[in-house]
Amino acid sequence: MEELDYPGEFFFDKRTEKLYLFHNGTGAPPTDSIVVPQVQVLVNITGTQWKPVKGVQMKGLRFSAAAPTYMMPYGVPSGGDWALDRYSAIFMQGTQETLIHGCTFERLDGNAVMVSGYNRDTTIQQSDFAYLGGNAVAVWGYTNETGSDPGRPGVVLANAPQAGVDGTDGEHPLRTTVQNCSAREIGLFEKQSSFFFQAKAAESRILSNVFFNGPRAGINFNDGFGGGDEIAWNLIFSTCRESGDHGPFNSWDRQPFLTTVRTGEPSMIMQWRWIHHNFMVDNFSPQEAIDNDDGSCYYKTHDNFFVYGWQAMKTDFGGHDNHHYDNIYAYVDHALGVDPTLPGHEQYFFANYVVMQGEMVGTCLPQKQMYGNRYFTPSGKLQEGCQGFGGQVSKTPSDAEILTQAKMKLGTLLDISLVV
Structure with a gap:
């Protein structure tokens, strides 16, 4: 009872069966009801790869008051930075063609939607997420890293832990x-959270969403499992409000996986991922809009409008095969921060419109990998460093001119975003 000293805290006296609440608003607390979440999973759709639950549809439903999950058992999804609990208000495992349409997820103390293990063709659309304890949507597969797993009780997992990199059994x-969809005010309790998180999953499509106000990246890919993903036509801003790293999008690829996504045959090489026609504002802890961290590879990032950030293109610690082209970068410090690569796995930076706040391009790439760019600086000059700079340099254009270029790139997406 003596710890009850801050708004939002509560204490339940079991002896007297009284609940004490430190009201977190002005005036008197509500007299009609107090909601005390008791259940962590509100909808559980669970089958198996061999006997999946098919065709479940949830339309126009409101999900609220799911109990906290941050004290439940956690796992390490893959080779990225994250740990995660495999719980959510809607939990799916062993499903095909599940549809969530026009639903509202509000004031949930954990994750909203968990797509776990074997799932095929799940669609979440025209739904709103707000005031969540964890992630809006988390997509997380299995690769038999341990002999047993709480997510698959009673199942003996073959070849563990040797199968930890083998993603060919379909359990993803x-x-x-x-x-x-829209999402805002997420990660109220769990700070490793995003609008969309993915680990050991492939061929995801994140299209035409609006996300803002989160503690870390808006979209997070925890590994390079499979690839074939597409991120397009999204508006993302006000991310990383409670962390000092990355930006609206973050990826890692510290651990290779064996999958059949690229060619249909087992391969440790992933399919290309595409990031295009997005509007991202890196206005909190600005590092870069697209943070291809720690070995990230096989990304084609093009035709986007990125505002703010320390650098336009970043890839490090063994990252390779990352291509940035036809993008607009507004008010970055410099253009490139990339590491050397092996022959045949080069980085590319070409045909970009780069408005810089300094005069340094950054990392220099060979001319065949860095060409056709338009650089803009306050002085209209660049300091010596890269021979030819891979393009032309001019003085900083007006905001109106930058927005004109962006509207030509994004069309109605930018018009709608500016109104919002």
Whole structure:
């Protein structure tokens, strides 16, 4: 009872069966009701790869008051930085063609939607997420890293832990689509959280969503499992409000996986991922809009409008095969911060419109990898460093001119975003 000293805290006296609440608003607390969440999973759709639950549809439903999950058992999804609990208000495992349409997820104390293990063609669309304890949507597969797993009780997992990099058994999500959704005020309790998180999953499509106000990246890919993903036509801003790293999008690829996504045959090489026609504002802890961290590879990032950040293109610690082209970068410090690569796995930076606040391009790439760029600086000059700079240099254009270029790139997406 003596710890009850801050708004939002509560204490339940079991002896007297009284609940004490430190009201977190002005005036008197509500007299009609107090909501005390008791249940962590509100909808559980669970089958198996061999006997999946098919065709479940949830439309126009409101999900609220799911109990906290941050004290439940956690796992390490893959080779990225994250740990995660495999719980959510809607939990799916062993499903095909599940549809979540026009639903509202509000004031949930844990994750909203978990797409776990074997799932095919899940679609989450025209739904709103707000005031969540954890992630809006988390997509997380299995690769038999341990002999048993709480997520699959009673199942003996073959070849563990040797099978930890083998993703050919199908126990992972494929073709998850999240489109036309909004998400804000997430990660209220769990700071390793995003609008969309992915680990050991492939061929996801994140299209035409609006995300803002989160503690870390808006979209997070925890590994390079499979690839074939598409991120397009999204508006993302006010991310990383409680961390000092990355930006609206973050990826890692510290651990290779064996999958059949690229060619249909087992391969340790992933399929290309595409990031295009997005509007991202890196206005908190600005590092870069697209943070391809720690070995990230096989990304084609093009035709986006990125505002703010320390640098335009970043890839490090063994990252390779990252291509940035036809993008607009507004008010970055410099253009490139990339590491050397092996022959045949080069980085590319070309045909970009780069408005810089300094005069240094950054990392220099060979001319065949760095060409056709337009650089803009306050002085209209660049300091010596890269021979030819891979393009032309001019004085900083007006905001109106930058927005004109962006509207030509994004069309109605930018018009709608500016109104919002």
